[in-house]
Amino acid sequence: MRITTTKERIREILNYYNIKQAEFCKRTGIKSSALTNYLKGEREPRQDKVSQIADAFGLDPAWVMGYDVPMKKKIETTDRLLLYYRLLSELMPSDQELVFNQIDYLKERGKKNEKDE
Numbered sequence: 001m002r003i004t005t006t007k008e009r010i011r012e013i014l015n016y017y018n019i020k021q022a023e024f025c026k027r028t029g030i031k032s033s034a035l036t037n038y039l040k041g042e043r044e045p046r047q048d049k050v051s052q053i054a055d056a057f058g059l060d061p062a063w064v065m066g067y068d069v070p071m072k073k074k075i076e077t078t079d080r081l082l083l084y085y086r087l088l089s090e091l092m093p094s095d096q097e098l099v100f101n102q103i104d105y106l107k108e109r110g111k112k113n114e115k116d117e
Contacts, residue, residue: 004066006050007041013057013064016071027056 014024021039025032029052030045037043045053054061060073088096 005041006044006064006066007039009064009066010035010038010053013053013059017057028052029056 010024013019014021019027021032021035024030025035028049030049034043034045034049038045050061050064053059054064054073058073059071060069062069063071088099091099
């Protein structure tokens with residue numbers, strides 16, 4: 001069941017993230033002329049453009065198209081792990097070590113808290 005139009009959803013994205021059309025185009029890679037057509041309701045974005053919008057903002061593509069589903073895309077565990085790996089790989093080795101040390105500390109603290117309960 002479709003509850004709203006794609007143009008209304010794009011307007012919601014602009015308002016939700018408090019961004020201007022230029023920033024939207026920069027994040028999504030969609031041309032400003034195409035965005036203007038979407039916002040006027042003169043054209044509907046093709047599926048690849050809907051995917052670009054959804055990916056740029058972490059949204060569910062069905063929500064972008066106007067369907068009654070949660071706005072935010074549910075991140076699967078494997079997607080989350082790939083994201084963490086990508087972020088870690090961009091850090092300097094010394095910073096990576098700091099992150100791993102912090103993770104070890106948090107794991108140990110969690111184990112200690114479990115024993116205390």
